[in-house]
Amino acid sequence: MTLAEVIDEHFLVRYRQLLDAEDKAFDELEHAYEDGDRAHFDQDLAEWKQAINRKLSYLQKCGVQVSVSV
Numbered sequence: 001m002t003l004a005e006v007i008d009e010h011f012l013v014r015y016r017q018l019l020d021a022e023d024k025a026f027d028e029l030e031h032a033y034e035d036g037d038r039a040h041f042d043q044d045l046a047e048w049k050q051a052i053n054r055k056l057s058y059l060q061k062c063g064v065q066v067s068v069s070v
Contacts, residue, residue: 006062018058022051 025048032041059066 018055
């Protein structure tokens, strides 16, 4: 299946939800950092990582190959 065949309205709606969840988690992480709140920062960092992993898992499930370089 090609990428063009994977992308439809349902895909875009779900992917937007995952992006919004990641964005929200990052905002919380940013606020905890700015406030110097280490306990919340650690928790928010874990939640942000989980949001990223949910997004990447969804893409893989849909057959979208994603290579990540760090």
